[in-house]
Amino acid sequence: MASRPGLLTEWPWQKLGNFKYLVIAPWVAHSFYLLATKDLKDISIVYSLVFPSLLLRMLHNQIWISISRFKTATSPHRIVDKSIDFEQVDRERNWDDQILFNGILFYVGFHLITAAKQISLWNFNGFIITILLHAGPVEFLYYWFHRALHHHFLYSRYHSHHHASIVTEPITSVIHPFAEHIVYFMLFAIPILATVYTRTASMAQLVGYIFYIDFMNNMGHCNFELVPKWLFSAFPPLKYLMYTPSFHSLHHTQFRTNYSLFMPFYDYLYNTFDKSSDELYENSLKGKKEIIDVVHLTHPTTLQSIYHLRLGIASLASKPYKSKWHDLMMWPIAWVSMVLTWFYNSSFVVERNKLKDIKMQTWVIPRYKFQYGLSWEKEAINDLIEKTILEADAKGVKVLSLGLLNQSKELNESGELYLQKYPKLKLRIVDGSSLAAAVILNSIPKGTKQILLIGNISKVARTVVQCLCNKGVKVVMANKHDYYMHEPFLLGNTKENLMLSNNYMPQVWLVGDGMDDAEQRKAQIGTTFIPFSHFPPKKVRKDCIYYNTPAMKIPNELQNMHSCENWLPRRVISAWRIAGIIHGLEGYDEHECGETVLQVEEIWTAARRHGFLPLLPEQ
Numbered sequence: 001m002a003s004r005p006g007l008l009t010e011w012p013w014q015k016l017g018n019f020k021y022l023v024i025a026p027w028v029a030h031s032f033y034l035l036a037t038k039d040l041k042d043i044s045i046v047y048s049l050v051f052p053s054l055l056l057r058m059l060h061n062q063i064w065i066s067i068s069r070f071k072t073a074t075s076p077h078r079i080v081d082k083s084i085d086f087e088q089v090d091r092e093r094n095w096d097d098q099i100l101f102n103g104i105l106f107y108v109g110f111h112l113i114t115a116a117k118q119i120s121l122w123n124f125n126g127f128i129i130t131i132l133l134h135a136g137p138v139e140f141l142y143y144w145f146h147r148a149l150h151h152h153f154l155y156s157r158y159h160s161h162h163h164a165s166i167v168t169e170p171i172t173s174v175i176h177p178f179a180e181h182i183v184y185f186m187l188f189a190i191p192i193l194a195t196v197y198t199r200t201a202s203m204a205q206l207v208g209y210i211f212y213i214d215f216m217n218n219m220g221h222c223n224f225e226l227v228p229k230w231l232f233s234a235f236p237p238l239k240y241l242m243y244t245p246s247f248h249s250l251h252h253t254q255f256r257t258n259y260s261l262f263m264p265f266y267d268y269l270y271n272t273f274d275k276s277s278d279e280l281y282e283n284s285l286k287g288k289k290e291i292i293d294v295v296h297l298t299h300p301t302t303l304q305s306i307y308h309l310r311l312g313i314a315s316l317a318s319k320p321y322k323s324k325w326h327d328l329m330m331w332p333i334a335w336v337s338m339v340l341t342w343f344y345n346s347s348f349v350v351e352r353n354k355l356k357d358i359k360m361q362t363w364v365i366p367r368y369k370f371q372y373g374l375s376w377e378k379e380a381i382n383d384l385i386e387k388t389i390l391e392a393d394a395k396g397v398k399v400l401s402l403g404l405l406n407q408s409k410e411l412n413e414s415g416e417l418y419l420q421k422y423p424k425l426k427l428r429i430v431d432g433s434s435l436a437a438a439v440i441l442n443s444i445p446k447g448t449k450q451i452l453l454i455g456n457i458s459k460v461a462r463t464v465v466q467c468l469c470n471k472g473v474k475v476v477m478a479n480k481h482d483y484y485m486h487e488p489f490l491l492g493n494t495k496e497n498l499m500l501s502n503n504y505m506p507q508v509w510l511v512g513d514g515m516d517d518a519e520q521r522k523a524q525i526g527t528t529f530i531p532f533s534h535f536p537p538k539k540v541r542k543d544c545i546y547y548n549t550p551a552m553k554i555p556n557e558l559q560n561m562h563s564c565e566n567w568l569p570r571r572v573i574s575a576w577r578i579a580g581i582i583h584g585l586e587g588y589d590e591h592e593c594g595e596t597v598l599q600v601e602e603i604w605t606a607a608r609r610h611g612f613l614p615l616l617p618e619q
Contacts (some may be wrong), residue, residue: 008179027107043092064170064218071351076287083559093315095171126200133191143266173217216262221246225284239264250519254467294584298403299365299419303334310563317563341366347388372405401580432579437463438604450474455512469497550575555611
């Protein structure tokens with residue numbers, strides 16, 4: 001919102017939330033009704049294509065969002081190398097408002113303007129008229145309107161909302177108050193109405209002009225340089241007719257330069273051209289290589305989780321992942337993504353962060369959770385992880401932490417398999433079990449004397465049990481097999497603190513994968529469930545307290561954190577991921593995989609010293 005909101009700042013449907021799409025529903029329903037009840041020759045193609053064109057515009061913008069986020073995480077051609085936060089993502093989440101607004105106006109215009117009903121597929125004259133009117137009146141009027149918006153009166157009431165995003169994303173281009181969009185539509189309507197009333201309009205011209213507007217808007221705000229230098233060398237006047245992402249980025253960092261819409265001609269003409277534009281373009285195009293210190297290697301969980309990745313839908317990625325009913329509408333795309341994962345044999349980068357002097361990236365193995373449970377996928381997944389480790393090692397990565405099932409004992413002995421195969425690795429492999437155990441130990445309420453351990457036993461669970469038994473805390477296990485498997489790990493008198501019993505009375509339960517609903521119902525009212533698993537348990541009880549999977553709040557200094565890690569809250573990341581960061585910050589030289597466990601208290605102290613904070617239980 002603008003710093004001092006003016007008249008018509010809010011969108012008319014702002015209070016409707018996600019129900020805002022209903023404002024266009026009557027026209028969409030009518031167009032489908034006509035298709036179902038009339039002959040195609042009796043239906044206007046213009047009217048029928050309005051809704052599909054709106055969907056295509058949304059898809060076009062989403063493609064730009066995904067490409068931009070991928071490039072700003074990996075490309076050396078980033079222009080503004082600063083952090084984006086959750087506040088910006090929330091401010092820009094309604095980027096499709098302007099598409100809804102345009103759709104309503106197109107439907108209304110079709111009914112009010114008789115000439116709009118008779119539009120051909122192609123008309124060369126309309127194409128030329130559109131080019132001339134855009135380069136002349138549209139660009140000229142936009143330039144002066146844009147300069148007026150930077151006057152303190154209009155800036156504080158309207159345009160400051162757009163400029164709150166110094167580090168831009170493609171959708172930043174359309175984040176304006178409603179009043180501004182009214183003016184922008186009036187400007188872009190000049191070529192459209194001119195060709196309609198002169199009967200030179202065509203579907204190709206209308207769709208092409210709107211595509212051009214969306215393309216240039218997205219490109220100008222994508223924050224990485226992609227316009228090749230040879231293009232300007234081959235046609236020098238082009239620098240006055242087409243801006244570059246670096247050219248427009250200066251408008252967001254310097255504010256009172258480079259006002260032009262898409263054609264810098266008017267900035268040159270009125271001397272508002274930023275003198276550093278060419279230099280920034282050259283430097284951005286040249287790029288700057290950098291060494292990544294820490295990589296966290298994870299994978300998607302459910303099929304729908306692809307939309308939750310940072311490269312997916314920004315507003316979804318900025319919230320803890322939770323499967324919802326409307327995700328079912330996107331199942332076809334999710335299934336296509338699953339098929340593609342079988343053919344894509346390489347990890348990919350989804351996120352780039354920085355803490356102090358440590359530069360980090362999150363890489364994703366293109367396999368879903370269910371695929372890790374398929375015996376015939378085991379070798380292929382291990383090959384993918386192995387390939388990624390070698391790639392990271394070759395790039396100079398110092399630490400690689402294994403997230404979720406990438407460190408499964410059944411899959412690769414918690415990473416030990418790769419050390420046996422490549423004993424001379426320069427990078428350090430971290431499974432994060434020591435910090436995960438430390439988080440669990442520090443989550444247990446003080447004064448707890450007895451704890452129930454239930455679920456599939458893991459390396460983290462064994463570490464926690466050893467620490468608890470050493471401190472004199474009684475650990476109750478209900479599974480005989482797990483009890484006899486675990487007992488040999490305890491020394492001396494500490495074995496007395498490990499008990500085999502069907503007693504479900506303890507008020508604190510340490511839970512892993514495999515705990516069923518019936519077991520949860522045996523818990524006492526007010527029981528605290530603390531998971532030691534990578535995946536959260538199903539919440540059956542409303543009268544009990546559930547902790548998140550081992551995780552911590554991140555320090556404010558950790559940059560570019562504007563998406564949630566799976567189901568975890570904002571600015572909270574898993575202990576396994578933090579362990580890799582601490583490994584890099586502290587300069588630890590040993591691997592932490594296989595049966596190796598670091599000093600639990602030492603790594604906990606290090607995490608706290610670097611600003612990571614404990615996480616309260618979910619309410």
